[in-house]
Amino acid sequence: MPWKESTTLDERRKFVILAQEGGMSFAALCRRFGISRKTGYKWVSRYRETGSLTDLEDRSRRPLHSPGRADARQEQRAVALRQELGWGARKLQVLLEREEIHLSEATLNRIIKRNGLSEQRRVQGQATQRFERCRSNELWQMDFKGHLRLGAKGRRCYPLSILDDHSRFLIGLFALPSNQAGPTGAALRSALAEYGLPEQILTDHGSPFWSTTNSHGLTQVSVEIMNQGIQLVHGSTRHPQTQGKVERLHRTLQEEINHRGCPETMAECQAFFDLFRRRYNQERPHEALGMGVPAMHYTPSTRAYLPVPPPWRYDPAMAVQQLNTQGSLNYQGQRLFVCEALASQWVGTMVFEGKLIVQFRDLLIREINLETRHGVAYTR
Numbered sequence: 001m002p003w004k005e006s007t008t009l010d011e012r013r014k015f016v017i018l019a020q021e022g023g024m025s026f027a028a029l030c031r032r033f034g035i036s037r038k039t040g041y042k043w044v045s046r047y048r049e050t051g052s053l054t055d056l057e058d059r060s061r062r063p064l065h066s067p068g069r070a071d072a073r074q075e076q077r078a079v080a081l082r083q084e085l086g087w088g089a090r091k092l093q094v095l096l097e098r099e100e101i102h103l104s105e106a107t108l109n110r111i112i113k114r115n116g117l118s119e120q121r122r123v124q125g126q127a128t129q130r131f132e133r134c135r136s137n138e139l140w141q142m143d144f145k146g147h148l149r150l151g152a153k154g155r156r157c158y159p160l161s162i163l164d165d166h167s168r169f170l171i172g173l174f175a176l177p178s179n180q181a182g183p184t185g186a187a188l189r190s191a192l193a194e195y196g197l198p199e200q201i202l203t204d205h206g207s208p209f210w211s212t213t214n215s216h217g218l219t220q221v222s223v224e225i226m227n228q229g230i231q232l233v234h235g236s237t238r239h240p241q242t243q244g245k246v247e248r249l250h251r252t253l254q255e256e257i258n259h260r261g262c263p264e265t266m267a268e269c270q271a272f273f274d275l276f277r278r279r280y281n282q283e284r285p286h287e288a289l290g291m292g293v294p295a296m297h298y299t300p301s302t303r304a305y306l307p308v309p310p311p312w313r314y315d316p317a318m319a320v321q322q323l324n325t326q327g328s329l330n331y332q333g334q335r336l337f338v339c340e341a342l343a344s345q346w347v348g349t350m351v352f353e354g355k356l357i358v359q360f361r362d363l364l365i366r367e368i369n370l371e372t373r374h375g376v377a378y379t380r
Contacts, residue, residue, distance in 0.1 A: 009056060009057065011033060012043050012056045013056060014033075015029065015033050015035070015040065015043060016043055016044055016047045016056070019040065019044050020044075020047075026040065043056060074096075074101050074103060075111050075115075077096065077099070077101060078092060078096060078101075078103065078108055078111050078112075079111065079115050079117065081095060081096070082111075082112055082115075082117050083117065085259075085279075085284075086255060086256065086258075086259035086260075087284070089105045089106075089108035089109045089112060090105055090285070090287070090291075091284060091285045091291075092108055093105050093108055094285040094291050095283070095285070096108075134166065135166055136164055136166050136167050136169070136297070136298050136299045136300075136301070137164065137166075137195075137196065137197070137198040137199065137299075137300075137301040137303075138165065138166060138198065138199050138200065139164075139165040139166075139198060139199065139200045139201070139202055139233075140162055140163065140164055140165065140171060140198040140200070140201045140202070141162070141163045141165055141201075141202045141203075141245055141246040142160070142161070142162045142163075142188070142201055142202070142203050142209070142246070143160075143161060143203065143204060143206075143246045143247075143250070144158055144159065144160055144161075144179050144206065145158075145159040145160075145161060145250040145253060145254075146250075147159075148257070148262055148263075148269065149262070150262070150263060150264055150265060150266065150269065151264040151265065155265075155266070156177075156178075157175050157176070157177070157263075157266060157269045158175075158176045158177070158178055158179045159173065159174070159175060159176070159250075159253065159269075159273065160172070160173070160174045160176050160179075160184060160187050161173050161174075161246055161249055161250065161253075162188070162191050163245055163246045163249055164198075164294075164298055165202070165245060166297070166298075167289075167294045167297035167298035168245060168249075168286055168288065168289065168294045168297070169281055169294040169295065169297065169298035170249065170277045170280050170281050170294065171191050171195055172187060172190065172191040172194075172277075173253075173273040173274075173276065173277045174187040174190075174270070174273070175266055175269040175270040175273055177266065179206075179207055179208060180207075180208055181208045181219060181220040181221050184208050184221050185220065185221050185224055188221065188224070188225070189224075189305070189307075192228065192305040193305045194300075195300045195301060196300050196301025196302065196303050196304055196305060197228055197229065197230055197301050197303040197304070197305055198230060198301060199230070199231060200230065200231045200232070200233050201225055201230055201231075201232055201233065202233045202234075202235060203222075203232070203233075203234060203235070204234065204235050205217070205234055205235070207219075208220065208221045209221060209222055209232075209234070210222070210234060211341060213340065213341075214339050214340070214341060214377060215377040215378060215379040216339075216363060216365065216377075216378075216379075217234065218339060218341035218342065218360075219341050220341060220343075222341070223341055223342060223345060223360075226361060227309045227312075227345075227361075228305065228306070228309055229303075229309070249280075252280070253276060256276055257272075260272070280294070281293065281294045281295045281298075282295045311346060312346065312361045314348035314359070315348065315350075317350060318348035318349060318350050318359065319348065319349050319350065320346055320347070320348050320349075321346070321347065321349065322344065322345070322346050322347075323338055323339075323342050323343060323344060323345055323346075323347060324343070324344070325343050325344055326340065326343060327339050327340040327341065327342050327343045329347065329349070329358070331349070331356060331368075331370075334373065336356065336368050336373060336375065337375060338358050338365060338366050338375070339360075339365055339366065339377075342360055342365070345360060347359060347360050347365070348360075351370070352367075354369065354370055354371060355367045355368060355369055355370065356368040356370055363378075364378045365377065365378060366378060
């Protein structure tokens, strides 16, 4: 049983005095003070070692020599990095190794806890398998993170991220005023101009990558991607794990925002994203890369972005014409609607058994009954 909490030191002294006087048996005295005989002998022995009742305080259990313990300078540096970056012990260990500071992951976890820098994180279910492409630029993942509220006026920032699937290299992180086609397309063109063309781009079924107004889900952005000769891939509906890497990136970005605070303006937001992107690509160790950094594993594409891509070569049997700004074509003086997302695009047409077949690149888009002018969209 423990000592009485309110007067622990006094109780120990009283016990030692009575034990030394020998007025009752040692076992009875221990029962009176609610301690074991082992504890009683320890305090009597402590008194006899020093001959003074002043040396009955608890002694530190810390070993006299701790070879794995960080010195003050090392601990200060570990604390500074934790406060600056908010990263865990495993990633901090890699950064400190670069500075010739050699601390174990367990030691760093103790430093984090000792300095009050721990945080409780909600553990989510993780996928049991990981998939990735074999080379850089085989597949880019592109997605919007949930919007951020900037300042007291309620302005919103829509972070758009583009990530290489193989290397986890963050191609671009853009602070956009909306998730509409205009700013999204401009950001994508900027990334393509700097890093070249991937073979595929994976997006979800959200705006502006997918439209519910046509059977192919075509949008202004998706059409622009296709015109560059990039295959557009859409993830499974209601399965965000299809884009697991970009989802994990967004979680890391949110952790950084929680650690540093949300920017107040769009300019501050982009500056924040630029710093995050540099650290993510060049400094932050990535467990899936053997604690390497994405910049070590990424190579820009050899396929250059063309602001004016070459025209698609349609079958010679097809007539090629340009749709108007509403996505309609003129056929023998009749205006026939095809697809709003294909406004101003060149399509191939052919007549088949009284129907006009319309094709965009290698996609059959629509058939139009030339007698009734009623059109039916093809589905994939």
